[in-house]
Each structure stands twice: as structure tokens, then as C-alpha cells.
Amino acid sequence: MEQQSSDWIGELLSWIENTPLAVAIAGSDWAFPIIETVHVIALALLLGTVCVADLRLLGWASTERPYREVARESLPWAWIAFAAAAISGTLMFITKAAEYYENAAFRTKAVLLLLAGLNMLIFELATARDAANWDRARSIPWAGRVAAALSLLLWISIVFCGRRIGFTMTPN
Amino acid sequence: MRSCERIMLALAQWLSGTPMSLAIHELDWLVPLLQTVHIIAIAMVVSSVFMIELRLLRVVKSQSIADTAHRFVPWIWTGLAILAVTGITLIIAEPQRALHNPAFQLKMLLLALAIAFICVFQISLGGKSKFWFHADQSRPAVKLLVAVLAISVFMLWCAIAFAGRLIAYLQPG
Numbered sequence: 001m002e003q004q005s006s007d008w009i010g011e012l013l014s015w016i017e018n019t020p021l022a023v024a025i026a027g028s029d030w031a032f033p034i035i036e037t038v039h040v041i042a043l044a045l046l047l048g049t050v051c052v053a054d055l056r057l058l059g060w061a062s063t064e065r066p067y068r069e070v071a072r073e074s075l076p077w078a079w080i081a082f083a084a085a086a087i088s089g090t091l092m093f094i095t096k097a098a099e100y101y102e103n104a105a106f107r108t109k110a111v112l113l114l115l116a117g118l119n120m121l122i123f124e125l126a127t128a129r130d131a132a133n134w135d136r137a138r139s140i141p142w143a144g145r146v147a148a149a150l151s152l153l154l155w156i157s158i159v160f161c162g163r164r165i166g167f168t169m170t171p172n
Numbered sequence: 173m174r175s176c177e178r179i180m181l182a183l184a185q186w187l188s189g190t191p192m193s194l195a196i197h198e199l200d201w202l203v204p205l206l207q208t209v210h211i212i213a214i215a216m217v218v219s220s221v222f223m224i225e226l227r228l229l230r231v232v233k234s235q236s237i238a239d240t241a242h243r244f245v246p247w248i249w250t251g252l253a254i255l256a257v258t259g260i261t262l263i264i265a266e267p268q269r270a271l272h273n274p275a276f277q278l279k280m281l282l283l284a285l286a287i288a289f290i291c292v293f294q295i296s297l298g299g300k301s302k303f304w305f306h307a308d309q310s311r312p313a314v315k316l317l318v319a320v321l322a323i324s325v326f327m328l329w330c331a332i333a334f335a336g337r338l339i340a341y342l343q344p345g
Contacts, residue, residue: 033341037334040211041218044333048219062243065234073232077222159211163204 013097022094032095035088042084043162047155049078057140057148066135067144096169105164112161116154123147180271187267196265203265210258216251218329220244228322230308237304241297248290275342279335286328 016022025031052074055061062070093100100106127143134140140148187193196202226232227240235243263270270276297304307318 033334033337037330037337040214040337041330041333044211044215044218045222047212047215048222051215051219052223069234073226073234074223077226156208156212160204160208163207163211167204 009101010098013101016094016097019094021091022097025091026095032092035091039085039088039092042081042088043159046078046081046085047159049074049081050151050155053078054148054151057144059139059145067140068131068135071131099169100165103165103168105161105168109158109161109165112154112158116151116158119147119150119154123151177272184267184271187264187271190264193264193267196261203262206258206262206265210255210262213251213254213258214333216247217255218333220247220251221326221329225322225326228307229319233308237307238297241293241304245290245294252287269343270339273339273342275335275338279332279339282328282332282335286325286332289325289328 017026025035052061053067053071056063056065056067056070123144127141127147134144221244223232223244224240227235227237307314310318
């Protein structure tokens with residue numbers, strides 16, 4: 001049974017690699033560096049804008065302004081940057097789907113991405129519910145500060161894993 | 173080969189034999205770590221430029237232009253310092269990769285231009301002209317010029333990132 005289940009994943013990855021889009025990107029000299037650059041700029045903007053909100057939560061920057069105001073001017077851009085990173089990442093993934101899937105650094109990055117998403121979800125749905133009250137209280141509740149610290153650690157680790165992927169994939 | 177190319181090649185060959193260069197290669201996780209710190213510093217610079225531009229384009233208006241600049245310009249300089257340190261270390265680690273590479277040379281040229289823009293911006297904030305104080309109420313032509321400059325500077329940083337990526341692709345034979 002185990003053999004059969006890994007076979008269907010292998011077939012799916014193989015099918016993905018052979019789609020016209022994947023073949024076109026893999027075959028072009030310029031497509032990959034351009035997509036990689038978009039990915040780097042997107043992740044740079046994602047990391048930076050998330051950092052603006054996280055540093056406010058940790059009480060290390062912009063403490064004279066309420067959290068919700070700092071979040072409002074940074075987090076929407078974080079989401080847009082994340083979408084750009086996800087799209088560019090997917091375009092890269094499809095060109096060598098099977099190899100990325102087997103790559104240890106890629107798998108670690110995927111897990112960390114899920115954890116980062118979960119961290120953000122828990123924060124938005126539970127912790128930040130009474131963010132309005134934070135403006136009156138002087139400091140952010142510990143759950144908010146933990147979420148911010150986790151966020152920074154996770155995203156930096158994700159960048160490191162991303163670089164490791166570059167070093168552990170076979171060159172074209 | 174032109175003489176400056178000869179000098180670069182000689183420098184690259186000398187650097188790759190130094191103890192420091194060889195030591196960096198002993199630790200196979202060091203180059204990806206340096207590159208990661210380099211990318212984090214890129215995030216500092218590009219995001220700070222982005223936040224200032226959002227204000228210049230009046231997409232966000234919660235603070236004055238001067239306050240936004242004072243908030244984010246220090247991050248740009250800090251990021252650039254980290255980029256310089258990690259960049260130089262990466263060059264020492266793999267001198268052949270960078271010094272003799274047209275993509276690297278283009279990147280440095282564009283970087284010099286971008287730093288010039290930051291300096292001009294910072295000087296204009298400190299001067300007596302109060303231009304940025306009244307920027308939100310200036311004539312449409314002036315607002316358009318500011319917008320075009322802001323977007324151009326961001327494109328410039330994107331070009332620097334692209335040139336940086338191309339270093340890996342344009343390895344000398």
C-alpha cells in the first residue's frame with residue numbers, strides 16, 4: 001500500500017513538471033532569474049512589513065502610535081507581498097516539482113511556512129481580538145509579544161531554508 | 173585583457189588563496205548563512221524605501237513625510253552597512269564569483285546611484301527649504317514629479333536585486 005501511495009504523488013509531480021507552463025519556464029534562459037528576483041523582492045517586502053508590525057507588538061518601535069494604526073499601514077502590504085512570493089515560488093516549484101518535493105530544505109521551509117501561517121491566524125483570530133483595548137493599556141499582552149517573536153524567528157528561518165534549497169538542488 | 177580586468181583577476185586569485193577565504197569554505201553552512209543575513213538586510217532596505225514611498229505617493233498619510241523619513245531612513249543606512257559587511261565577506265569567500273563578473277559591476281554602479289538618491293533625499297529633508305513640509309499641497313506637476321521619482325527609485329532597487337541574482341548566472345567561464 002505504501003508503494004502505491006508514493007507512486008501517485010510521483011505521478012502527480014511528474015504531471016506538474018510536464019505542463020506547458022512548467023516546460024516553458026524551465027526552457028527559458030531568462031524566466032527563472034526574473035521569477036527568482038520577484039521572489040526575493042516579495043520576500044524582502046514581506047519580511048520588512050511583518051517586521052514593522054512585529055516590532056510594534058514587541059514594544060521596540062513606534063511605541064508612540066497605537067498598534068492597530070501601525071498594523072493597518074503595514075500588514076495589508078505583507079499579504080500582497082506574501083501572494084507575490086507564493087505565486088513566484090509556485091512558478092519555480094513546478095519546473096522541478098519532484099526534486100523540490102524530495103529536497104530536505106524545501107520540506108523544512110514548507111513546514112515553517114505552515115507554522116508561520118498558523119501563528120498569524122491564531123494571533124488575528126484570538127489575540128488581536130481586543131487590540132482596541134491595547135491602545136489604552138500601555139503594553140501589549142504577552143500573547144501578542146510571543147506571536148511577534150515567533151513570527152520574526154519563523155520568517156528568518158524560512159529565508160535561511162530558502163537559501164539552503166538553492167545550494168542543495170542540482171543545477172540545470 | 174584590459175589592465176583593470178587584469179588587476180581584478182589578480183586580486184580574485186590572490187583573495188581565493190588567503191587563509192580567510194579557505195577558512196570560510198571549511199564551513200559549508202557559512203556562505204548560505206551570510207547570504208541569509210544579506211537577504212535580511214535587503215529586506216530592511218527595500219521595505220524602508222517602500223514605506224517612505226507609500227507616504228510620498230500619499231497611499232498612507234498617517235504621519236508627515238519628515239516623520240516617515242526619520243522613522244525609516246536609519247533602517248536604510250543600517251541595512252546598507254550590513255550589506256557591505258556581508259557582501260565583502262562573500263566576495264572574500266568566493267572572489268572569482270564576484271569581482272570578474274559584469275552583473276556584479278552593474279550592481280555596484282546601480283547601488284552607487286541609489287545611495288546618491290538617499291543622500292539627496294536626506295539632505296533635502298535637513299535643509300531650510302521646507303519643500304517636504306508643503307509637498308502634500310504642492311501643484312499637480314510637482315506631485316507627479318515626486319511620484320515618478322519615488323517609483324523610479326523603487327525600480328532602481330529592484331534592478332539592483334536582479335543584478336544581484338544574475339551574479340550567480342554569469343559566472344566567468
